[in-house]
Ligand code: HEC
């Protein structure tokens with residue numbers, strides 16, 4: 102091939118710039134093909150239609166503090182437009198929190214020991230697994246959750262929406278009056294749901310609108326109607342939008358050379374699509390990536406056993422659901438505990454985890470913990486990948502092509 106090229110150049114049949122253009126065009130074609138082969142879809146192929154009136158009332162419920170026991174916290178206190186539908190802080194701050202983003206850290210409040218997840222693509226076609234540890238998981242065809250065989254819905258997003266209002270520290274304030282609500286059983290949650298539903302029925306705007314949208318009498322509104330409406334809002338508002346990558350794949354849109362080369366790495370030797378695959382950039386399965394743990398941790402004292410909390414299977418210890426990457430440039434900080442502020446560090450942390458660890462400042466227990474996670478990571482395909490600074494910049498540039506805006510603006514609730 103090289104000789105042919107040189108000969109053509111020598112006899113002046115093609116100019117070197119024309120050849121560069123051909124080579125660039127080939128790289129683009131290879132990337133397009135790799136993206137399609139990986140299960141990428143046109144944005145609207147992931148959409149599930151939602152009734153407009155249900156979306157509207159779902160938005161009001163999402164912005165309402167009435168769904169928290171002490172009327173202090175709304176879904177929109179933590180899922181904020183400005184932070185890409187997350188909250189911009191390391192571990193979430195729930196009840197007794199005030200303000201948005203870093204203000205919440207300054208003012209204090211109850212800490213939820215995980216990073217707030219954003220909503221992009223959630224509940225679209227095939228998106229059936231929720232939370233960092235997949236505690237709501239319908240990938241088997243049945244919704245598995247802490248409701249056991251009493252799941253309130255066969256729609257995993259509707260089941261997921263049931264959880265935050267019953268979570269201590271997230272929307273249920275941690276006080277002696279709420280001690281009885283900490284039982285974490287279905288009866289306790291049901292009683293709480295009934296109390297919250299009564300507030301919605303009594304609300305002069307949300308009550309009648311929800312009844313109308315669900316075609317039930319006002320007094321017959323159930324908590325399921327509330328959660329169906331919120332799920333409908335999330336599904337609609339954060340549905341996959343037309344990104345520059347969609348334009349590139351389907352409408353001959355352009356990418357910069359850096360974005361394109363980052364894409365070739367993402368779909369090629371970077372190995373990213375082993376896990377970040379398909380239209381949401383996640384296989385919705387669970388892996389150990391030894392990001393530094395920040396905060397108290399789901400299991401306490403700086404430990405988060407991840408998926409193990411759900412399955413109690415040894416093989417699942419420390420495993421975390423592959424996070425989707427749509428709009429990832431807007432959702433910092435990263436990782437299940439929000440320990441990484443920079444997107445480049447999050448990328449490099451997969452292949453060079455010790456770079457971000459200071460063993461001297463860790464306790465013996467923390468170090469032991471890290472050894473366990475490194476042992477599991479060492480057996481994964483990530484171990485052995487070497488990444489240059491240019492590779493990391495390319496991958497960052499590529500991920501920047503996955504940006505789009507939500508359909509509606511969420512009201513600020515602080
Ligand atoms: C205190 C901040 C906070 C509030 C308030 C809050 N969330 Fe979240 N949300 C989080 C955090 C943190 C996570 C990740 C938790 C985990 O995976 O363990 C999350 C995850 C989710 C997820 C899963 C997303 C995914 O990728 O799987 C859904 C759905 C969700 N929240 C919906 C809601 C709804 C609906 C409300 C209101 C009823 C709400 N949240 C209120 C912080 C909050």
Ligand code: HEC
Nearest residue numbers: 371372373375376388390392421422423424435436437447
């Ligand atoms: C073996 C599966 C696997 C591979 C391969 C993989 N990732 Fe990840 N990725 C994960 C998991 C799991 C997490 C979450 C880890 C955690 O929170 O503890 C993650 C987190 C991330 C995050 C942070 C997202 C967020 O919202 O917090 C980014 C960005 C990311 N990966 C990009 C990449 C890129 C780029 C590549 C290729 C170089 C890659 N990943 C390869 C599994 C993988």
